[in-house]
Amino acid sequence: MKVKLLSAWVAMMLAACAHAGGPDPEWEYEGEKGSRSWGKLDPLFKTCGIGKRQSPINIEEREAERGGLKPIPFSYKAGPGEILNNGHTIQVNLTNSGSARFDGLEYRLVQFHFHTPSEEKINGMASHMVVHLVHRAGDTKLGVVAVLIKLGKENAALKPVFDNLPSIEGKTVALASFNPGDLLPSDPTYFAYIGSLTTPPCTEDVKWQVMKTPIEISYAQLATFKKLYKMNARHTQATNGRRVQMMMPDAVGAGSSAPASAAPAAPTGKHSNH
């Protein structure tokens, strides 16, 4: 009895910690409380159902507007972190890992987390996973950098995270030092658009930057994550005529020596080979 009471208390405290600051109705990715029903689960979540600038989206590369964007100035640095199983994903909270500038405004990196498969699609294709690097400017402005992840070599930078995934909701594992710069692909090409949080309450006016080139993880690393979260991706949302911009480094767009990516896209875009 005592044990039962204690575990109920622990569960309550964990819930309070995870959702401090207000009521947080339960939601899931599939089933009755799945992503297609979020908007109806609670008045707090109504934007998930009626919002017109929701995320994720499918990005059609050929339709993206070229010009006007520069490479993102990243100022990431190594700092301590905390790996958290928050009940919907694995999230790494960071306290001193630097910042990035979006549209000239500095946003501080506060956490990154994972989805499988990737929530965003490019030319209709999802990747095996995505990491969302979440940034804040002031109290309300949010900017997210999405880095797609495909199967390939073991990811050495993510090894200390994937080797220590907390299996129980609410649990944390300390991470002595992590440099989020190690999660960025070397190709600075990205797409930018205005969207939302991809989890309830689906708040809008989030600046999204989706890197075009994926990074890699091994099958074993993906499997480790999937043991905890088999599927934690929201379905793609209507773009409703939103502007999607694309930043291409000059060398790729203009150079004749550029590799495969400079060749015309395969007509069907059937396979993603980069």
Ligand SMILES: [Zn+2]
């Ligand atoms: Zn996310």
